[in-house]
Amino acid sequence: MSPEHAHATTAVTSLEPPPHRPARPLSSRLYNEDLAPPAERRWKTYSIFALWMNDVHNIGNYTFAAGLFAIGLGAVPSFFALLIGILVVFWGMNLMGRMGQKTGVPFPVMSRISFGIHGAQIPALIRAVIAIAWYGIQTYLASLAVVVLALRIDPDLKPMTQDSILGLSSLGWICFIGLWVVQLVILTFGMEIIRKFQDWAGPVVWIVMLAMAVWVFVLAGDRISWIPPNALSGPSMWWEMLGAAGLTISTYGTLMLNFCDFSRFAPDTRSVIRGNFWGLPVNFTAFAMVSIVVTAGAYALFGKIITDPAEIIARVPNTFVLVVGALMFAFATIGVNIVANFVSPAYDLANLAPKYINFRRGGIISAILAVAVLPWNLYNSPTVVNVFLSGLGAVLGPLFGVIMVDYWLLRRAKINVPELYTTDRDGEYAYRRGFNPRALIAFLPSAAIATVLALMPAFEILSAFSWFIGALLAGGLYYVVADRNQTFTDVSGEHLGQSTVAAGIH
Template sequence: MAAPDPPRSAVPPLPTPAPEVSPRLSNEDLTPARERTWGTYSVFALWMADTHAISNYTFAAGLFVLGLAAWQVFLALLVGITIVHLGMNLMGHAGHRTGVPFPVLARVSFGVYGANIPALIRAIIAIAWYGIQTWLASVALVVLTVQLVPATAAYTENDLLGLSTLGWAAFLFMWALQLVLLTRGMEAIRRVQDWVTGPVVWAVMLFLAGWLIVRADFDIPLTSGATDLTIGEQWRHGLAAVGLTVATFLTLILNYADFSRFTDSHRSYRRGNLLGLPVNFTAFALVSVLTTAGTVAVFGETITEPVEIVARIDNPWVTVVGAVTFVVSTVGINVVANFVSPAYDLANVAPRYLNFRRGGVISAVLAVVVLPWHLYANPAVINYFLGGLAAFLAPLVAILLVDYHLVRRGRIDLASLYRTDPGGAYHYRHGVNPVALQAFLPAALVSGVLALVPMFAAVAPFSWVFGLVLAGTVYYLRSPREAAGPLPRAAIPVPPELGGAQPDVPPER
């Protein structure tokens, strides 16, 4: 006699298979990082490579020329970079815990397909500036070549699409040199920035400052600027310096997860951020101001270009070392600020076909196609195109940070970041979160108008504040909250469908 069938409630349900990771959203470079090799020094070196740029030198020197005293420049930049430091720590927390790059992290708030909106905005800015910085480095290389081999000056007199023969040779050399480094991956980038870009530039800058101080018999004014300003003008320029400092770093705040995902602990990126931003950035700014003030005492005029100071030192070896150093500094900032992000961002558009390396090659090719020297020579393009896009970054930063820290309280479903099925947590409406768009579009419009319309020039340095507050407020009010509770502290384990658990990562401390 056959045994009776068990009651229906006693029959165990069939296991539900886990949703598969979609190749439309995933490849090896976009999944959570498994090798966490970036310690405190690597993060510190990252910021040395980024902040030791000629543009940062001239920015600090320009404040002195405007009439701010050295201590006022130091204080203004310290306040601005402290705000940046806070933003980096907040975004760094998300990158470290999840282990995913910026465009994948953006899927949480914008949707698995909507994340391409912030990713492509960031990529466009980075590609344009990648080309411009490569060209600026090549200009220094042309000057160095002509000084070493005067006969090459004959190749600077023709014009082909805006560059001379020697100009094209120098530009393509710099372009290829960076590409060789960049296509070797993030670990190669870390090693180069650890021991080359940041420390070398510091050595030359300290030499320049020391040489000028000795030549000036240690008589360099620190309590007065190059011109006289009223108290009101000093406050206006100082506050503008704070706003512009933050605006300059919004690009890296947005995609800081691209770097913090490789850190071995929360302590590493926090200590590295502290040493590299408030400490190193303001120290570099102070040395820049001392050097600029020293040019007044030694040469009788204000020189804000370090390359020109090097050229004034009548020593060919100093000229060569200085020129090479400033080329290296430009490469350093290019790698950190203008290559890593578009490499990931373009890979995120079509992960099945593009990885970090291929995305980087496409970015480098596009940086040549846009003929960056024409962009740089056209104030309208710089101010209205690149400046306008930069004004859009603050709303994006606000949405990502508000979503991670206030709305979701750090609770991320890693597997759903790689799912295209409608049941995924971040599929929203056809893969796009309408709340993110409702927060981003009006905030970007307001921020862009304030940044670009001449009648709002007085508040242009703070346009990012309006975009940040408006986008963050709208997103917070319109988004459903996660359950209350403290923000989880340990790293998020990687689901088996994404390759298994991460290596042991120390909890936050």
Template sequence: MGLLSRITASRIAETAGTDPAASGPVSTALYNEDLAPTKIAGRRWRAYNIFTLWANDVNSLGNYTFAIGLFALGLGAWQVLLALMIGAALLFVLLNLSGYMGYKTGLPFPVLSRISFGIRGAQIPALIRGAVAIVWFGIQTYLASVVFCVMLIAIDPGLSALYRNSILGLSTLGWICFGVLWIVQVVILMYGLEMVRKYEAFAGPIILFTMGALAVWMFFRAGGSISWSTGSELSGAPMWNKIFAGGSLWIAIYGTFLLNFCDFTRSAKSKKSITLGNFWGLPINICIFGIVTVVLCGAQFTVNGQIIKSPTDIVHAIPNTFLLVIASLALLILTVAVNLMANFVAPAYAIANLFPKKLNFRRGGLISAIIGIVILPWNLYNSPVVVEYFLGGLGALLGPLFGVFIADYWLVRRARIDIPALYSPAPDAEYHYRAGVNPRAVLAFAVAGAIAVAVAFVPELAVVAPFSWLFGAGIAALLYYLIAERHRDYRAVSGESIAVSSTD
């Protein structure tokens, strides 16, 4: 196992504030430039950049489908808003905890995972997160390609002839649209996270304006009067159950992001940037999102007594071709922005972490994008079994992973991390544990994961199924903390990381 040059070792020392030699040799099997802690000078993410991440992600088509679904369950306008705000308040707290971890250490998610799972065991959370992201990357690209096809056919109806055949489950026009969007996303990622930051900053205002304009248009289309419920509004205990279930599911939607938010906050200028970006991007932005959802649903219900499934239903009904094209372009810009941040960055780091000596962030991203095509995601999306059991099962494991991370970093280690040891293969290094795997973290994760999956899928537990993420995260955090308290040797930390200015 080869050692890095003195220059590489100095790079880690400069960022982490400690001497790598104190933890033994630093290995190329654990390190490359993309997996190294972010230098202070390279941190360009401000509060606005964090805000635009959420401006894009919160307003994703999937989130609108979820929020609109709350209406279909019998919740009225104020109840839907309350459910979303409960989730937003908890997300604000949890994402600050997750974000601060990335800011303090400057580490990407797979390397940060080494703290609790070990230098080898970290592959478990990284690959679970990466697998979920790769599948959703393909699915989201496919859904965006459908919008792209509709837009092109609106411009040139003759293209509809290319939309009727099927090649491996996708039409000729579908393949063209999917391929164009795939290439656009890969090109953006090839320029690194800095280009992702710029794209998110560009896309955020566009989608906020577009969704606001759609809400205003629908309000006037409904004659200035909208329905505040579907007429079958719940009350009493069933109502409160749906409200809290909606808030819990809103958190579960962000289960992936709760894990790898550090991939972005490792480049944050300060803790204040994260806090302000999260404040405007989560509770404030989600409140606006909820109001837009209420207006879109209520106006459509007033117009024809039907509940829309997604904002795309409204876009496709725009009578003016020019405005339909503009709205469709905005949705394409949005979907690319969401896909980049939620489903492209994570697997790029996860794959690079498998073979750091051979793969970097860009190569990892390209490999994950290729897998996103090979799996033929449109066929997966059309299979309820795959979406519900495969993605649902993996999703249920995200809560326990988060619980272990939070308990280990904040409660057990009290944010004191020996960063150079994260790149050391030495048997006596801090995060070597047993053959590079922390059995205590694996045990807590396995037990809590089994419970979370059971809560999510066992029919007899259907009433608490929406709370599976919270159950998994809470049980994993408690179990890991109790195990660590019993074995206090795991609390020995060689020093506190100084990845950022101590003035914060």
């Protein structure tokens, strides 16, 4: 495509016409094919819905919903608390989803809009560190189910659980590396294979959960009580409901930040919104309520509240059911790992050196780092999990606030996509040597406040809302300090890959 033809097909929506200049050269420091808008967009409504099934149907969400019953929230208060939280998440996912669908760019490239072409490394690396740590931890947790399964099938393997190699038993290493390899094989084939995997994995877990709910319900019968034995009431109940809603938002704050990594493959905005609707308000709430049904039924059967579904499955007096249940929960963990903890760092690391690292290489590096951090030691250290990961998680809210305000309120969704890949000092997103100081002025103090709220015992009452508070603070501050005297152009990146042949990459 010639530069003249590229300008002829450019949609300009700025208040002033853009200057007529040849396209700036794309930089190999910022561009590769994986970071560019995709040539094909196959993630329709069902694929987005299946993405959320994979992310929602996991042991963590089950434990979270069951935990609400354990702290004294009945089925009805839990339902409304989770619904309120997930509706906020639905709204945030739609905002980021529409950004990704329109521009076609992944999260680290999207961050260049507000933080600058080089400043974008800050949000990208923060997101990558969190994802890599949790990628290893989730793989470790899934391997525990496989260890239990292996011992049930062959009790003679027990001696292999009594040694320790870097903090993990021999059998633990075998199961961990086995799952690690399975995930890596899936992931190295790229986003299209990920889409196909999640299209069937999510529904399978639903079948297991419903089967477990029916089993518990039939055995417990009319003994099930939808009100826990330590039921809360009055102000304490309402505060716990608000806390549950806040924690729901915080839990999905990571994916809310980089959901454009997936929505960029959607053919239209309608597919994103519909997929989000069925996958979040409908599917998340339904899964949570099934989890509460199982928890309430298990309490009626066994006389105690069990928040770990693997423990309930272990009580089923049938080896075949145990095997199927354990495998399905292992696949559920793989599903959430792929969605929440692999795709993001693969793009984020590719953003560090696009000339040398593509999506596949970024994913391999992420997987290797996930083993190198010895995730079982991280998980078994409350200090590391609470301070390091929770502290980093709190700063994701301020990042979201800055990016949303910049894109929707200041730029009014007018983005010059080719300019995201040029290091020209006059480029639209060059700012000051590639960094936007106004974004940093808004982000840094807001991130500090959010971290204090998340970690300091004195502010424990507000810790569940740290992500939300940080997002509001950063977004409001950025709106105040931002430069409003700019005009913006809306230039599609649809033909960016082809135009590089004419413009060249430097």
